Amino acid sequence: MTRRTRGLVGLALAGALGLSGCAGHSRTAAGATPAEAREAEARISEHPEERERPGDEQAERDAFARRAIAALRAAGEKRDIQYDAEGFLLRVGSKDENPGETLFLGNFFDEYLALAPEERNEVFTQLVRMRDRPMLPKTFAEARPNLLPVVRGRTFFEQLRMVMKGGADKPVPISWKPVGPFLGAGLAFDGPDTLQYLGPEELGRWGISFDEAFTVALENLRQRSTEGLEQLAPGTCEAPWEDNYATSRLLLDEVVRRCRVRGEPVVVAPHRDVLLITGSEDEDGQRRVAEKSLRAVMAPRALDGRALRLTAKGWVPFMPERLSNAWGDFRKLELFTRARDYDEQTQRLEKLHEERGEDVFVATYTPYQDEHGRSISYAVWLKGVDTLLPKTEVIFFMDPARGEEAPPVGIARWDEVAKVLGDLLVPVEGLYPERYRVKGFPTGEQLSGWQNDPGELFDEDGP
Incomplete structure (x- = not known):
């Protein structure tokens, strides 16, 4: 952000x-x-x-990109590195190589700004690890234990076509499906230090459909989600996992329903490591959730501040009643x-x-x-x-x-x-x-x- x-x-x-x-x-x-x-x-x-100084910010972003390139070179990267200032990304290698070699700098830059000056070098260490991510397994049987669903804002998935070059006939680099009106769920291979999004190319090589792989990923997530939820107040909970997949737990109805809420379950997924749950008839819980969400959406790697309500037909948008004390904060989100x-x-x-x-x-x-x-x-x-x-x-x-x-x-x-x-x-x-x-x-x-x-x-x- x-x-x-x-x-x-x-x-x-x-x-x-x-x-x-x-x-x-x-x-x-x-x-x-x-x-x-x-x-x-x-x-x-x-x-x-209140007018911004876009020139100053662009200069700061460009300086960050130069440091990122220097860190990659120091780590032994020999391939060509192209900096796309408008897209704020680095393309590593020739055009014919895997599009997974695109490094998006936005989240790293936001984390860089959020850290104290003496801690900022760690951001470049993390960025270098992205280049060193392991090769994907050759078979689906080998990959199967490491597949997990990844929930992100729908904008992330929708705008990939504009970020990734290659024309309208080029396959979408990441396979995904909508979750409610403004979230999406993709697939990831969960490695020791990084996660790799999966697309048609990888799934085709393994000979499996997206839906089949997604079913496997959900079961893997279910096995990693046996802990209880953290109770913020009666009827209001937070997911305890800080593993990049906290928001993915909203795909598991049984996890969401562990929170004994008033009315129907309402969730907000403001950050990849923050999933908040309350009830559709719980004004105090909604205010508590909104307060935490307003902080989370301002942090690096934020997702979406809008609320969803779980119904028999799936996730639908939720907004408190207009006279509710929670309405104002939900409106801001x-x-x-x-x-x-x-x-x-x-x-x-x-x-x-x-x-x-x-x-x-x-x-x-x-x-x-x-x-x-x-x-x-x-x-x-x-x-x-x-x-x-x-x-x-x-x-x-x-x-x-x-x-x-x-x-x-x-x-x-x-x-x-x-x-x-x-x-x-x-x-x-x-x-x-x-x-x-x-x-x-x-x-x-x-x-x-x-x-x-x-x-x-x-x-x-x-x-």
Whole structure:
């Protein structure tokens, strides 16, 4: 998780709420570019004192990558090493070699920043171990005892296509399946010091399907999950395992149900080593779970802050009742997670369109909380700009031709916009979180039916 992501939470609608002027260069709408749209979006969404210094952070990331390369060379790596600054990863070896030789630097960098300066060298030691991971067994019979299921945020799996080069016809490097609406479960070979994700190539070589291997992995996990849960309070529990597979235990209903909850089981998996369980009718337990989750999602290797409820049909989203004292924290977790996922997707898409030479504006998902604690998420739809719009609760319509100080020409909730402008919002296939390509701009008559006071968009009964 980058500092840019952490800075997303709490951003203000500076221009629209009267803190500063709104966006747009004084030129015709047809001439606006994605770069200018990004500048416009930044003006409407940030306090000046909260604006980041992307150049400084990029320099720090680049310096980290140089140290990582030096550590690999010192450990004896002789192959070519290519640094992808946009993807923040290292590719070790030639293009024809196994894509498993891609080293993603994001988690290592976050851990590096979290440590005291005198402890940071350990991060590079861990990174070098990734290069030294053992060869996978040649047969499934040999691999079988070490197979385990790995639960991660769905964004991790969905965005691999954009990170891994090779075209749309290249197989997905990691096999996985959804778990509820925003988690996913893959397969891993659990080695002494590292885990290796498994994909179609490995499973095909062993002559076994993903479902068959996943069944074996679940049974292996079940055998490693005989301990009792740690009780945080009556009806609220935490998984005791810190083995990179704590969150995978939500795949085992019998483990989840060891926690005697009020109502149906509710889980949050904010970190790969944190699985929290409470009940759908336990407000105190929900507050306790949310408090721990808010800390965990800010740590390196975080997963997802949104809650799931176990039903007869599987895992479904859960949110406390609006008047519950737990609602506010669950709402923060929801907004933060969606903002982080969209932020990662935005960076990937911008890189992809740049490589293709396509002039497309990838709009930002921005959460906002006012002085009363009320919150919304919003995106900016600019006239005359080819835009990929995230699904937010509110849309700000801006006309760059009106100048930098002009207010929005309309503000409306997403559901209302979709009813009126459904033909202008085209879903982009294959993207998670979902995005829509805008086709045109509302007419003056349509805009006149929408307010331009964002304060009225908040629910008066709560955040």
